[in-house]
Amino acid sequence: MDNDKQALATDELTILPLNHNWYQKLASNFEIIQPYLDKLDTDExxxxxxxxxxxxxxxxINIYEANMQAIVNILSNYDVPIAIVDSKVVDTTKEGE
Known part of the structure; x- marks a missing residue:
């Protein structure tokens, strides 16, 4: 896309009669607008x-978290002292035990 600003001929579109020059200006408007429309398509x-x-x-991430919770639940059933705290698996045994 060209950084040079090109002026649209819209201020002259109300001039009658609609002659060949008017149609050329209208076509020129579309040529100016087309690169911007193409960029919008690319951005979208x-x-x-x-x-x-x-x-x-x-x-x-949701699958990972669900799997991790399932593993913690299974291990907790076997009295493994772990839990999920702040999205991390932690040992729940107190020191000295």
């Missing part, structure tokens, strides 16, 4: 891609 694709990656990571 990138945003959707990032959202999908975030959703995948969130799902993996």
């Amino acid at each position: 694709f990138e945003i959707n891609d990032l959202k999908n990656k975030f959703d995948d990571i969130s799902e993996k």
Whole structure:
């Protein structure tokens, strides 16, 4: 996309009659606008891609946390002194035991 600002010919679109020059200006407007529309499409694709990656990571974290909780629950059933505290597996035995 060009950093040079190009002026749209919209201020002249109300002039009648609509001659060939008017149509050329209208076409020129679309040529100016098209790169910005293309960039919007690209940005939207990138945003959707990032959202999908975030959703995948969130799902993996949820699965990991559920698996970790299941392991802690199983080990607790066998009197293994562990628990999940602040998203970390910790030993629940008191010192000196």
